[in-house]
Amino acid sequence: MTGLHYSTQTGRLYAANGSGEILVINPRSNRIEQRWKPLGDKPALLLNIAEDSETGRLFVTDNSKAKTTLVLDIHSGKVIKQLEVGDSLAVLFNPKRNEIYISQRESGKVISLDGTTYALKKQWDIPANPNSLLLDAEGQTLFVTVKQPFNKDHSTKGPDSVVRIDLNAQ
Structure with a gap:
């Protein structure tokens, strides 16, 4: 599994995997209820998942193969839109501002x-490699973890960091 999301709207877990699937899991029965393959037979490594519970949309990223973000119907898995935004790692929906953030x-x-x-x-x-995303409780500040590039020996030149973005700043 590469990404995991729990929906309070549906009471289901949504798990992304390296085979281009989203598994819909009932956490009470521990059973996979559905398997969605939103890109069909196209190579995909689905990673991270976010939800807009108001409209019933899931946002799913693919950073390695399809290099896209998918917008899916949370009930059927049907592709609503494929966002051609390029490499997409983390995704986060901000209901207070009706915005989608993608690292x-x-x-x-x-x-x-x-x-x-x-x-x-x-x-x-963002210098180096923006990674994970988190919003403050008011939905007005976005925090981004920044990973340092790896050297050949898998060490880094320095520590990872966190960037704070004021979403109200021009």
């Missing part, structure tokens, strides 16, 4: 998309 580790960016039109609203250049 792009290879590109060294974090992008903000409009949650309705999916249009690019803003992008931030």
Whole structure:
């Protein structure tokens, strides 16, 4: 498993895997109820998952093969939209601002998309490798973990860090 998300709306776990599948798991019975393969037979390594519980959408990233973010119906797994935004690692939905945030580790960016039109609203250049995303309780500050590149011996040049982005700043 590469990504895991629990939906309070459906009471189900959604697990992404390296075979391009999303498994829908009932946590009470510990059974897989559905297997979705949103990109069909195309190679995909689905990674991280976020939810817009108001509209019943799941956002699923693929950073290695398809290099995209998928918007899926949370009940059927049907692809609503494929966002051609490039390499996509972490994804986070902000209901207070109706925005989708995606970290792009290879590109060294974090992008903000409009949650309705999916249009690019803003992008931030982040040094090295932006990774995980987290919002504060008010939904006005975005925290981004930044991984240092690995040397050939798998060491790094320094410690990882956290970047704080004020979403109200111009």
